[in-house]
Amino acid sequence: MMSKREHKFVSADPDLCTGCTLCEYACAFEKDGVFNPLRSRIRAVRLYPSGNIAITCRLCENAPCVIACPRDALDQSEENGTIIVDDDKCDGCGWCLEACDFGAITIHPVTKKAIVCDLCGGEPKCIEICPVEALSLASRDTHATKSRIEASRKLLKAHQESEL
Amino acid sequence: MDGYAGKILYVDLTTGKSRTEPLPEKMAEDFLGGAGFGIKMITDLQRPGIDAFDPENPIVFSLGTFCGVMVPGASSKWGVAGKSPQSNALGEAYSTGFFGAEMRRAGYDIVVVTGKARNPIYLYIEDESVQLMDASHLWGKDNWETEAMIKEDLGDPGVRLASIGQAGENLVRFACIINDRLRAAGRTGMGAVMGSKNFKAIAVRGTADVTVADVEKFKELSFEMYRRAKGPATEKYRGLGTSGNVLVLNKAAAMPTRNWQDAVFEGAEKVSGELMNERYVTKIQGCDACGSRCEHVASVNEGPYKGSYSRVEYEPIYALGSCTGVDRADAIIRSVQLCDLYGLDALSAGVVVAFGMELYEKGLITKKDTGGIDLRFGNHEAQTEMLRKIAFREDIGDILAEGVARAAEKIGKGSEAFALHIKGVEMTGYDVRGLKTCALGYAVSRRGADHQRHGAYGPDLKGTVDRFSVDKGRGQLVIDGEDLYSVIDSLILCKFNRGIWNYDEMAQMYAYVTGLPMTGEKIRHAGERISNLARIYNIREGLGRTDDNLPIRCMTDPIKSGVAKGSLVTQKELDILLDGYYESRGWTNEGVPTKAKIDELGLSEYYQYLEGLTKKPKTRKAKGKGRAK
Known part of the structure; x- marks a missing residue:
């Protein structure tokens, strides 16, 4: 059986992300067939002048949203770590939203039920459409590995330069 | 109709009243959106011959057809039209960012604003709710402060703004409208028309869905266009950007220099797109649902302009670089930022400063007129200071704020011979x-x-x-x-x-x-x-x-x-x-x-x-002279 450690979520690389919000368009269209960022499970943020990133569910261990739900409407998938919403139980109170540090779970503007990234069955539309390949499926381990490589690169470069 | 919101919003700032009308289908088909809507609306609604600053002069904000829809480079395009205080004729300007998509989701295709508010106001549109909000505390603030303060006042960081800075308030005839900090509806003085109405900004928040008629066919074409949008057709804009034109046009002797005294700029290498990208551009980012990205954000990290940042493009490099003889990239970045803050059209502003420089070098104005500024070509400090004086109408800045056509008329002494404009609107950067x-x-x-x-x-x-x-x-x-x-x-x-x-x-x-x-x-x-x-x-x-x-x-x-x-x-x-x-x-x-x-x-x-005009005999001779305004 797969352990939770290996669950992959949609991760954005801020160096590549252009803040265009195209992921939001693609997500809302894939899920609901209309355009509206309020229906999107991924949201892009721009901090002026040029800090850009897209944020969606990070499939937390012991997900705070699941814990916060007073009606037990949320559950986390053993298989891929996604948050499963039981629409019959969810009454749109929004405690999950307040529990999430990332603003990754929200309330659907029409159904008033919680909505959150479900990875589109393994092939997320946002990743497909992103024109700069800023989005990718990453596990915490691949994330950390990338960060280590990047940090090492900087350190070694500084080291080399100091020797010159 | 899908895509379109199907509604026109009319706001009268004099009475404070607003109403909506449905967007006629025939108008949509015949005029599409954006420019078509803007030009049609002002032709239909505006009293012929009206002065641009007459309260009755309508200013029309019109969205592109595809606002809020996943179409590359078209999801948030908006335009503004009105009688221009520069040309006394058609004023129109276009911008992108994120404002247009938000307005579409708020439920409008066109917003027509007439009248004049008694005190400064901003228009707050939140879906069906349309309110005039007090903007007394915002009057005198620059565009970026205004955006931050309105977001704070409304308690909603998601609201999108289009606003004017001090230049628009002071009726600088080439004042622009700024949205999303770095985007401008720049040309023909639409910011001054807003200013003449005590109209500081539009703040908009929309929550409605935007629909398309044929989901399957749309999806196929949309994905295809996004595939193309990241291909070779847009490569230039994703790489060097339009700033890449600096060396290209300079080599072609087509980069107007020192108020068009020449078309080759000896300082081109110092302000080229290549140099900008290598030394100053920190990020190339995109507008709403863009498939390619072109917004080259340039930051200055050292020297007298440390901390400045702006978007760099060929046109402002021409206007505030070669045209004024300024060969410092950092000074150009700061100058463009000042234009965004004050709400000056950077293109006109550069040509206006260049005109002032030629006046000064020819001895037609002196330090007495400039407030002590040594307004020579190439003096970057004089340029940044003069931009401020224009926005606030200080010293010679008060006359220059009228644009080169009117300034030349006021100053006389043959200065119209080097006033670079057509129909009262300053020249852009192709010689x-x-x-x-x-x-x-x-x-x-x-x-x-x-x-x-x-x-x-x-x-x-x-x-x-x-x-x-x-x-x-x-x-x-x-x-x-x-x-x-x-x-x-x-x-x-x-x-x-x-x-x-x-x-x-x-x-x-x-x-x-x-x-x-x-x-x-x-x-x-x-x-x-x-x-x-x-x-x-x-x-x-x-x-x-x-x-x-x-x-x-x-x-x-x-x-x-x-x-x-x-x-x-x-x-x-x-x-x-x-x-x-x-x-x-x-x-x-x-x-x-x-x-x-x-x-x-x-x-x-x-x-x-046109009646009576079409049969006129062919006797009027073109004079090839700037039309006196």
Whole structure:
């Protein structure tokens, strides 16, 4: 059986992300067939002048949203770590939203039920459409590995330069 | 209709009342959106001959057809139209960012604002709720402060803003409207029209869905266009950006320098796109749902302009660089930032400062006029200080704030000979003396000096035609560009994505999104209709053949160096170009659309504005002189 450690979520690389919000368009269209960022499970943020990133569910261990739900409407998938919403139980109170540090779970503007990234069955539309390949499926381990490589690169470069 | 919100919002600032009307389907089909809507609305609603600052003068904000829809480079394009305080004729400007998509989701295609508020206000639109909010505390604030303060006041960081800075408040005639901090609806002084109404900003928040008519076909075409949007057709804009034109145009002796005294800038290497990218550009980011990205954000990390940042493009580098002789990239970045903060059209502002510099160097003004500033070409500190003085109308800045045409008239002493404008609107950065198809495009441009109405520099620079000679055939080349750009500015597609579209694909996208029938030919025809209505509007407001001219310097002072050395446009050449253009347009020799042409385009109701003009004998001679305002 797969352990939770290996669950992959949609991760954005801020160096590549252009803040265009195209992921939001693609997500809302894939899920609901209309355009509206309020229906999107991924949201892009721009901090002026040029800090850009897209944020969606990070499939937390012991997900705070699941814990916060007073009606037990949320559950986390053993298989891929996604948050499963039981629409019959969810009454749109929004405690999950307040529990999430990332603003990754929200309330659907029409159904008033919680909505959150479900990875589109393994092939997320946002990743497909992103024109700069800023989005990718990453596990915490691949994330950390990338960060280590990047940090090492900087350190070694500084080291080399100091020797010159 | 899908795509469109289907609603026009009317706001009267004098009474504080607002109302909505449905968007007629026929208007959507015939005029598409953006430019088409703006030009039609001001023609229909504005009293002929009105002054731009008359409270009754309507200012019209109109969205591109695809706002809020996943179409590359078109999801948040918006335009603004009104009587221009610069040309006394058509004012229009376009912008992107994120404001347009938000307005579409709020449920409007067009917002028409008339009247004048007693005290400064901003318009807060939250879906159906339309409120005039007190802006007394915002008056005197720059654009960026205004955006931050309104977001704070409303407690909603998601609200989108379009606002004016101090320049608009002070009725600087080339004041612009800024949205999303780095995007400008720049040209023709629409910010001053807002200022004249005590109208500081529009803040908008929309929550409605935007729908498309044919989901499956739309999806297929949309994904295909996104595939193309990241391909070779947009490579230039994703890489060096338009700043890459600096070295290209300079080599072609087409980069106007020191107020058009020359067309080769010796400092080009120091302000090139290559240098900008290597030293200053920290991020290339995108507008709403962009498939390619072009926004080169440049930051200064050291020296006197440390901490400055702005978007860099070729045009402001021309205006606030070569045109003023400033060869410091950091000073240009700061100057563009000041334009964004104060809300000055950076293109006009640069040409205005350059005009001031030539006045100063020729001794027509002195330090007494400039408030002690040594306003020589190349003095970057003088430039940044003069931008402030223009925005606040201090010293000579008060006269320069009127734009070069009016300033030259006030100052006299032969200064009109180096006032670089067409129809009162300052020149943009293609030296038309050695780009003669482009010269025609500039001369007939409906919003005054402009490369963006036609793109006629293309055939000149690509070598499709001989850039140094003229013939009547250039008319059709300019017309093809104009009508295409009328469509592009109405659907509002990003011009940096223009290479990925043809008329058929534009029509397909239109049909899939709106559900209204459209063909390539029909949409081209709509472009021609929009171009012609703009002409009718300008004629109604008093323009004619003599206004389709070039700056005096372009017809008397040849380019001094480089491959275009010795080149200028003579009156005889301009007449050949105009004759060919009018003829191909189906207009009279005086540049008036004929009844037959108007009927063919379905514009018969507007013939009333031309009656008596179409039969005029061909006796009026073009003077090739700046129209005195």
